[in-house]
Amino acid sequence: MTQDKSYTTEEVAKLLRISKLTVYDLIKKGELPAYRVGRQMRVDASDLDAYKVKAKGEYTKQAAPVMPAAVPPIEQVQRTGQSTKTRNIIISGQDVSLDILANYLEKEERTYRGLRSYVGSINSLIAMYMGEADIVSTHLYDGETEEYNLPYVRRLLSGHRFVVVNLISRQAGFYIQKGNPKQINTWEDLKRPGVYMVNREKGSGARTLIEEKFRLHGMTGHDVAGYEREETNHLAVAGAVARKEADVGIGIEKASMLVGVDFIPLVRERYDLVILKKEENEHLIQKILQIVGSIAFQKELEAIGGYDLTQTGQIMYETW
Numbered sequence: 001m002t003q004d005k006s007y008t009t010e011e012v013a014k015l016l017r018i019s020k021l022t023v024y025d026l027i028k029k030g031e032l033p034a035y036r037v038g039r040q041m042r043v044d045a046s047d048l049d050a051y052k053v054k055a056k057g058e059y060t061k062q063a064a065p066v067m068p069a070a071v072p073p074i075e076q077v078q079r080t081g082q083s084t085k086t087r088n089i090i091i092s093g094q095d096v097s098l099d100i101l102a103n104y105l106e107k108e109e110r111t112y113r114g115l116r117s118y119v120g121s122i123n124s125l126i127a128m129y130m131g132e133a134d135i136v137s138t139h140l141y142d143g144e145t146e147e148y149n150l151p152y153v154r155r156l157l158s159g160h161r162f163v164v165v166n167l168i169s170r171q172a173g174f175y176i177q178k179g180n181p182k183q184i185n186t187w188e189d190l191k192r193p194g195v196y197m198v199n200r201e202k203g204s205g206a207r208t209l210i211e212e213k214f215r216l217h218g219m220t221g222h223d224v225a226g227y228e229r230e231e232t233n234h235l236a237v238a239g240a241v242a243r244k245e246a247d248v249g250i251g252i253e254k255a256s257m258l259v260g261v262d263f264i265p266l267v268r269e270r271y272d273l274v275i276l277k278k279e280e281n282e283h284l285i286q287k288i289l290q291i292v293g294s295i296a297f298q299k300e301l302e303a304i305g306g307y308d309l310t311q312t313g314q315i316m317y318e319t320w
Helices: 009-016 020-028 045-062 073-080 096-108 121-129 150-156 187-191 205-216 234-242 253-259 279-292 295-304
Strands: 006-008 035-037 040-044 087-092 112-117 135-138 162-176 197-200 248-252 262-276 315-318
Touching (some): 006 045, 009 020, 009 040, 009 045, 087 121, 096 279, 121 205, 150 162, 150 315, 162 253, 162 279, 197 205, 197 234, 205 248, 248 253, 253 262
Antiparallel strands (some): 006 040, 035 040, 135 262, 162 262
8 A cells, every 4th residue: 555655765766867966955954754674764655746746736826927026046146146056064983973964964064955864874984985975984993903983984985085084982782681690790601591682784884893803803793692683773772672572782972871781891992083085075074173182172072971081072083
């Protein structure tokens, strides 16, 4: 039935013959109702039909002849000194700090509209390479260098000029049930009979940490029960442990506090922003550095808890 059918943002873009950015913009402005299933935005067929009907009505109204006395838009701009052109800025990543960043960007720079894309680190970088994201966040652990982000950014954005700015740092580790009844303390403990894990989706920073640590400890997914079960965010992983559907999961400390499971810290991960260095981004980069380095922004992050702001706002790397 039509009312049961829904579309992804990509499908909506194809049906309306518009870009994905325009779809995000319609959702952001509330003109096209949408909801999230996992990491994917969905639009019901009935809501899409209603939008098309409304759009046709608006087009009919706008098709009426314009009175000669009307002031052309270009004259309005010249008279007021303000530009009505707005640039959509796609900010990709899953941490709540990015939602706060998007709000600050819109509030302080009216020519920007911050649109959020909730996908993992690797997929965010790929979207940037393909020209589908303007600011992406990464927390990707490299086992060879024990460094975060830069090895991946250099490889995935090969041929591009970019700047990497620290947003926050945070603890990542094991979610375990209260009191740690299975005595899980090390990666090798995940291989024990009777221990069941819950995994993260491919392409996420947490999944990259898991795969790198497995490789360094000589482990594979076949060695661990529950490896095939994937969740798409930290809260879902912690929730599975809290409901005793799994004995252990991997994620950030904040989610353990919210859900109410114990947490064993394993690594301090750096959560960075990446922006391409191109002419149209010069002002954007300066604005992001200004916002992230501001006392007001950092106080808002501080109030959330679970973040280390020691390096917040620092340029960690940039190409020339």
